Amino acid sequence: MDSHALAAQTSETGHIEHAHPPHLRHHFETVEQQREAASFGMWLFLLTEIMFFGGLFCAYLIYRNWYYPAFVVGSHQLKIWAGTTNTGVLIGSSFTMAMAVYSSQVRNRAALIGYLLLTIVLGTVFLGIKGYEWHDEWEHHHVPGLNFSVSDFVHTSAAYPEDKPLPLDMAEKTQVYFSLYFAMTGMHALHMIIGVSLLIILLAQAWGGAYTDGHMTTIENFGLYWHFVDIIWIFLFPLLYLISRHQ
Amino acid sequence: MSTIVSLPDQSTATLPKVSYLNKEYGLKSWLLTGDHKRIAILYLISITFFFFIGGAMAGLIRLELLTPASDLMAADTYNKVFTMHGIIMVFLFLVPSVPATIGNFLIPIMVGAKDLAFPKINLLSWYLYIAGGILLMTALISGGVDTGWTFTTPLSTHYLNTHVITAGLAVFVAGFSSIFTGLNFIVTIHRMRAPGMTWFRLPLFVWSHYAASILMVLGTPVLAITLVLVILERTIGIGVFDPAKGGDPLLFQHLFWFYSHPAVYIMILPGMGVISEVISTFSRKRVFGYTAVAFSSVAIAVFGFFVWAHHMFIMGVSNYSALVFSLLTMLVAVPSAIKIFNWAATLYKGSITFETPMLYAFGFMGLFTIGGLTGVFLGSLGMDIHLTETYFIVAHFHFVMVGGMLMAYLSGVHFWWPKMTGRMYPEGLSKLAAVTTFIGFILTFFPQFILGYLGMPRRYAAYPPEFQVLNVFSTAGASVLGVGYLLPLLYLTWSLKYGAIAGANPWQATGLEWQIQSPPLTENFVETPIVTHEAYDYEWLAHKTEHDEVETVG
């Protein structure tokens, strides 16, 4: 074999025999290499996620400048308390997820299970509040395509009496605002649902003693995903709820 | 400084007793494999399948265009045929062609690793590819799509009653397969290199795959979200691209081409990697200006993100913006030219031999240069208004994609066929195929430049009678081209059983992949190699073979 010769040429020190830990896959040389590869792979995946949401953010930027009055009244239909609560809930869940990773690092099984459970609860609360908001918007006929009516925007709204009614053509453009609202929050919620489902699997595995034996790459990588979903919301919240409040 | 190497006597070569091909048997050992080489073979088979379906569509298009009237098929059938040709060839053939087959097989070996970083994700990427392929075939069988491969809104969202959603989902799924391939390559190249394998000892094949992988990872998700929005607009009627609701169809174009322009570099860069390897090997010379060629790949990848709106010059984008995009487009010509010039300089005073892969590589250099230069014409604002949406543009991208990429793909398949299968392809027949392909290609697509310049628009089933002569040339060329593609299918299949046994290094090439047995072991290397020589170091190879017989059995 030529690679023999190749290896023998310079390596007098020889090939270090590794005591193979059970979770070291055969094609990696060391656990460290495996861990770094997994983490780097996860970051590259998050890179694709940035660009995935990036398209939506780009669309939002353009249309907000085009149809500014429609975006203002559109955002006035959202419940600011729901958005703020949800931001808090999601930040809380990011904190518990970070603590879950920490528990895994210090090999504390009970704490790991506890924090994973808390993260699941907070994630579900977020989805619940989001669902409640969506339901409300459905009731108010704000869902473009399926259930939309401009009537809230061509008349003075009870919640925002200072909002002047929009001319009909601009009122129609609120559909762009709500299209983006549902696309963005919907894609975000989809990521949350995937995240919570994965968390349930992780919890079951942690219950069985996994991730507190020194092999915590999976938990760490999932943590990266969860924090990333949090970051998307950190931007969605001001864009959709806050920045058009006062004009 | 070239070294003349006499090729080893292959009559004494024997097939190794154990290799990745015969380590395990049975369908399950293939469908559940984690071995990058087996996944490469799976990809090779499925890609070939889709290539011939896409090719059949191309045949139908050319047959219809034999006569000026729309007589073979109805105009809307013709629309469906060219749409399906485009979608299959772009998303199921060109994007995965070299990376998923040859790249998958070779990247780990070239960097000195046992496998890609994530074998399971690699397998998942093949299953996603197959799922995308099945979805697309479903769309085809259930009635087809006629949006063109670009899914242009509002045509795709409002005006067509064909299977846009199924086809859109197919492309979405196939896109994830491409993301996972790219992700795997980047991690492998960063984290799995053997001791001594520094960045500037990597073969240029690896560099070009690295650049293409960056584009896959950063570009494809934008296509994904765009298709999601198109599908949502078609199903429930949200209004992001719908002018009736205030949306801007041009935004769709921006987002679509943000991926689809870099996508042409995803398609061509791996092919350029193949050409670097082949040119160096058959002129027995280090690639001239290694560093420049390596960085030109990265430069193409980076510039690729700044030029997309040159597909939109006549769509109503701002004139000032068009000016900026036009200027930036000219920039891409620089790294592309660096590559062509450096390959030419590599040939200079090399010990050139004319094996089949080299013939295909020469084809690539000529045809890609024509394709690339016509791209500069199209990137100039004034010319573009005259030439866009005519057969000139069809000829331009076929010169790059078929004349460039497909030539490179066939060059690579022939070059590494001995490594993949352990057997040689028949030399005479394959040279005939290479020449046939070249002649057929020129005959098919060169007349289309003239047709386009004269003003024949693309995507119509009928045309004025004065264009018929050139169209007959083109259709005749397509038949020759078809023979040129069928030949390799036949003789490569034949060679699996009857081809001469190749031995480890039939070309006396320097890459790590040629220093191991053919076909390789499942884990590629018996021991992790330690790399002490630069890429394309033929001196090193000559000294190495002096001391140590090339063996084929591990």
Added chain:
Amino acid sequence: MSEPTHHEQHIVTPKIYLIIGATLLVLTGATTAISYVELGVFNAVVALAIACIKASLVVLFFMHVKYSSKLTKLTVAAGLFTFLVLITMTMTDYISRAWGLW
């Protein structure tokens, strides 16, 4: 280069997580409160600035980028860069269209 580098994995303490979590909550409250104040265009500027600060805190501490390799930092930077390319190059069209609504 690919010689395994044995740098000890940095463990962030719960105390830092707690401080960061609390800061994030405070900033959330602040951004909501500020949105009630009339600042003209600066409402958007302030809200997005706070969002950027929050996101940076999450990336640096919760996602450990502050303690990560250069490669990870480069990856994050590459993502931001490409996103900015998407936005700015698209904007070159929208801000200068003769028939635009800008």
